[in-house]
Amino acid sequence: xxxxxxxxxxEVLQFKRNTFLPKLVVVFPxxxxxxxxxxxxxxxxxxNVSVVDNDHSTxxxxxxxxxxxxxxxxxxxxxxxxxxxxxxxEDGEVxxxxxxxxxxxxxxxxxNLKKVNVSANSVNSxxxxxxxxxLVQTLSGAINEMRNSNAPVKxxxxxxIQNRYNPTLEYRNFMIPGLLVMLLIIITGFLPAxxxxxxxxxxxxxxxxxxxxxxxxxxxxxxxxYWVAGLIVLTLALLVIWLxxxxxxxxxxxxxxxxxFLFILVISGFGLIASNLSSTMxxxxxxxxxxxxxxxxxxxxxxxTESMPKWAEYLTYILPPRYFVSTMRAVFLKxxxxxxxxxxxxxLAVFAIVMNLGAALTYRKQS
Amino acid sequence: xxxxxxxxxxxxLTKKFGTFTAVDHITFSVKRGEIFGFLGxxxxxxxxxxxxxxxxSYPTSGSGTVAGFDVTKEGEKIKRHIGYMSQRFSLYExxxxxxxxxxxxxxxGVKSKDLKERASDLLEKLNFVEERDTMVGxxxxxxxxxxxxxxxTLHRPEIVFLDEPTGGVDPITRRQFWEMIYQASSEGTxxxxxxxxxxxxxxxxxxSMMVDGQIKALDTPANLKKQYNAASxxxxxxxxxRGAKRGD
Numbered sequence: 001x002x003x004x005x006x007x008x009x010x011e012v013l014q015f016k017r018n019t020f021l022p023k024l025v026v027v028f029p030x031x032x033x034x035x036x037x038x039x040x041x042x043x044x045x046x047x048n049v050s051v052v053d054n055d056h057s058t059x060x061x062x063x064x065x066x067x068x069x070x071x072x073x074x075x076x077x078x079x080x081x082x083x084x085x086x087x088x089x090e091d092g093e094v095x096x097x098x099x100x101x102x103x104x105x106x107x108x109x110x111x112n113l114k115k116v117n118v119s120a121n122s123v124n125s126x127x128x129x130x131x132x133x134x135l136v137q138t139l140s141g142a143i144n145e146m147r148n149s150n151a152p153v154k155x156x157x158x159x160x161i162q163n164r165y166n167p168t169l170e171y172r173n174f175m176i177p178g179l180l181v182m183l184l185i186i187i188t189g190f191l192p193a194x195x196x197x198x199x200x201x202x203x204x205x206x207x208x209x210x211x212x213x214x215x216x217x218x219x220x221x222x223x224x225x226y227w228v229a230g231l232i233v234l235t236l237a238l239l240v241i242w243l244x245x246x247x248x249x250x251x252x253x254x255x256x257x258x259x260x261f262l263f264i265l266v267i268s269g270f271g272l273i274a275s276n277l278s279s280t281m282x283x284x285x286x287x288x289x290x291x292x293x294x295x296x297x298x299x300x301x302x303x304x305t306e307s308m309p310k311w312a313e314y315l316t317y318i319l320p321p322r323y324f325v326s327t328m329r330a331v332f333l334k335x336x337x338x339x340x341x342x343x344x345x346x347x348l349a350v351f352a353i354v355m356n357l358g359a360a361l362t363y364r365k366q367s
Numbered sequence: 368x369x370x371x372x373x374x375x376x377x378x379x380l381t382k383k384f385g386t387f388t389a390v391d392h393i394t395f396s397v398k399r400g401e402i403f404g405f406l407g408x409x410x411x412x413x414x415x416x417x418x419x420x421x422x423x424s425y426p427t428s429g430s431g432t433v434a435g436f437d438v439t440k441e442g443e444k445i446k447r448h449i450g451y452m453s454q455r456f457s458l459y460e461x462x463x464x465x466x467x468x469x470x471x472x473x474x475x476g477v478k479s480k481d482l483k484e485r486a487s488d489l490l491e492k493l494n495f496v497e498e499r500d501t502m503v504g505x506x507x508x509x510x511x512x513x514x515x516x517x518x519x520t521l522h523r524p525e526i527v528f529l530d531e532p533t534g535g536v537d538p539i540t541r542r543q544f545w546e547m548i549y550q551a552s553s554e555g556t557x558x559x560x561x562x563x564x565x566x567x568x569x570x571x572x573x574x575s576m577m578v579d580g581q582i583k584a585l586d587t588p589a590n591l592k593k594q595y596n597a598a599s600x601x602x603x604x605x606x607x608x609r610g611a612k613r614g615d
Contacts, residue, residue: 006473010462017461207457210421212446213474366442367424 003213007221015225021191029183029233033240036179040302041171047131050077050085050094057105063142067098072134082117089121096120096131098139108146176241177328178301181263181321183237185295188230188264190288192222193271197284200275209365219363223268230264231257251331255338259331262348263324269355270320276362295321320351374399374526374557375420377431377438382415382424389415391580392429397573399525402548402558404568404588406604407577410613413561414454416577417528420559421451434525447475450519450527450556454534456511458518460504464495467503467518475522482521489517492547509540516547526557533564545570565601574600578611 015021049067053060068075076094079085088094099117101107107114118135122128199205208218234257241247249256271288278284298312299305299321305313316322323344330336338345375397382390390412397403407413418424420433422442431438434448458467465486472482490496493513503511512532519527529548533541545567552558560571568574568588575585584591584607588600597603 003474003476006470010459010466010470013466014459014461202460203453203455203457204459205457206423206453206455207451207471208474209423210446210449210451210453211471211474212443366422 004217004221007213007217008224011221011225015229021229025187025229025233026236028187029237030240032179032183033176033237034244037172037176037241037245040175040179042126043171044127044130044134045072046074047072047127047134048076048093048095049073049131049135050079050088050097051075052079052082052085052097052099054080054102055100055104059105059108059142059146060100062145063098063100063139066138066142067135070134070138073138086119089119092121094121095127096135098135108143172245173247173333174329176245176247177332178325180234180237180260181299181301181325181328182296183233184230184260184263184324185267185292185321187233188226189267189271189292190285191229191271192226192268193275193278193284193288194281195222195226196272196275197278197281200279201281215360215363215365219272219359223272226268227261227264230268231261234260249332250335251337255331255336255341256328258338259324259327259341259345259348262345262352263320265352266320266324266348266355269352269359272359273355273362276359276364295319298322299325301325320348320355323347323351372398375403375431375433375559377420377433378429380416380419380429380431380438381427382412382419383427388580390419390426393577393580393582395575395582395585397526397557397559399557400552400555401573402552402560402571404571404574405559405561405577406565406568406574406600407561408608408611408613409563411577411611412580413577414530417530417559417561420445421449421528422446448525450522450524452512452515452519452527452529452532454530456508456515458503458511458515461502463500463502464490464506464514465499467514468521471518472521477522485521489521493517509536512536513540513544513547516544520551520556524556526559527551529558529560531561531563533562533567541567565599565604568600568604576604576607578607579613583607 051060051064051067053064064075064078067073077085077088079088082097082099085094085097085099089097097117097119099119101114101116104114104116116139118132118139120128120131120135196205199208238249238253238256270291274287274291275284278287296302298308298316299319300316301321305316305322308316327336327341327344327348330341373396375395377396378394379392380390380394381388381392393416405413405417415424419426419438422433422438422445425442426439429439433445436444436448438445459470462470468486468489469482472486477485487496490499493510495510495514498506498510503514506514516527516529516532519529533544536544541564548558548560548570560567562568571588573585573587574591575582576591577583584594584603586594591603592598592600595603595606597606
């Protein structure tokens with residue numbers, strides 16, 4: 001048997017005998033893909049609204065009905081005084097208040113339109129501003145409807161909106177490719193690092209270091225196991241996405257796998273560097289956590305890199321997950337081709353070489 | 368050099384960690400086929416010295432050869448010719464007895480046929496035949512140590528380094544262990560062993576005594592006893608270790 005084969009056999013045996021790892025590889029991607037796409041959403045829904053109706057007209061009733069029927073709102077209360085609604089906002093029962101002034105419908109007819117007051121709790125700035133906008137949109141919709149019924153022909157204000165690549169505007173579809181990246185970072189970044197430090201803690205690395213085994217074969221044998229684990233995890237996750245959300249890649253699945261494999265090379269190499277520089281599990285975990293936090297928050301996983309301050313946006317260019325996140329989204333949602341994504345692939349390949357070279361250089365059999 | 372009578376030949380070997388000199392200019396030689404006892408109190412620098420000889424640690428200064436290869440530059444070549452059993456049990460506890468043998472045999476490039484033969488031979492000698500497929504982690508300590516020795520000699524190294532192989536082992540197992548050492552020695556393997564049991568030191572052909580990183584005495588047990596006018600190696604140890612600043 002060749003040395004590499006012997007070493008791979010050892011890693012596989014140890015992996016299988018671990019009471020935790022084989023379960024992790026199956027349960028983790030399935031649970032993550034079943035739960036997280038529902039919750040990592042920036043869609044603002046169910047904004048709790050209180051309407052102060054000082055008008056008591058046909059129009060105000062119609063407006064209230066419109067709000068009640070809209071999925072974005074939950075009509076909490078209809079009151080007769082702003083103070084009453086404000087109290088509810090302060091108690092946190094209500095997110096936004098719409099105050100319809102007295103004689104609003106009348107001002108409609110006279111043409112001297114009164115102002116409607118919209119107040120929103122903007123502690124959560126996205127929810128506040130979107131809640132405001134939704135309310136204003138609903139209001140203008142109601143006003144238009146009113147006008148149309150009075151003057152049926154109204155030209156020139158029609159806009160056709162087409163949402164390309166994500167026609168239903170599901171935030172979930174945007175998040176799923178990102179969550180796949182997160183999954184691979186955790187499985188193929190942390191596990192090899194912990195395995196390696198585990199050998200340091202158990203002292204078994206000493207017995208290995210005193211043999212003539214090459215650093216390269218020893219490391220490669222470990223990595224191969226986690227590469228395979230990573231691809232299994234990815235496959236399971238893709239299956240769940242397809243079965244549960246009906247979402248499949250628009251682009252070639254092969255490109256997804258090639259990109260994922262390159263990324264696995266990068267992140268497992270990174271994990272090895274972390275383990276080589278650490279002498280205990282604790283050190284390795286904190287080392288990894290620090291970078292994984294940066295990876296997750298700065299790679300465009302949740303927030304677009306383009307919206308970051310310029311200095312931060314430049315910084316993202318040295319973060320490998322950035323290239324993988326954008327590749328995954330482009331291929332998965334838009335059907336980008338290998339050629340379209342070539343620069344991302346070049347970047348990932350360079351990172352793969354750098355990380356694994358770094359891993360080889362930081363592993364020392366002799367100190 | 369490999370035809371030389373000396374399998375270990377080092378001069379002024381030194382290891383410093385920052386300002387602390389763990390091993391301080393040690394010079395000594397070990398003959399082929401010898402059982403060499405490497406004695407010293409805790410913290411005297413035995414393990415550090417041994418790690419340098421095994422290519423696990425670079426000497427800060429000094430020179431020398433192990434199995435004919437330079438300890439400062441040819442660590443990986445040395446590793447092909449030695450066996451090593453560390454102070455702390457370091458075989459894989461989640462692999463079986465046989466799997467550990469196959470792993471280390473494979474790493475040293477022992478052919479599968481030879482490996483099978485040697486493994487079953489060793490298992491028989493150790494009365495381990497029934498434990499062939501037992502997880503190493505569930506073996507008692509004495510058995511683990513015997514297995515570690517068997518694995519360290521599986522590839523028939525020219526020299527085997529044993530770092531306190533009998534620490535925490537019961538007297539019967541200790542005795543069996545020394546029988547294994549003698550057997551390996553009679554087959555031509557050089558034994559380099561550290562121990563805290565002074566009765567074991569008497570079994571060695573020659574012993575050295577390390578105090579505060581330096582070798583203070585080196586000779587056959589009989590000559591040393593004569594030289595220090597001591598009734599036993601144990602007494603000689605006390606005389607020499609009394610002046611130690613390090614250790615407990």
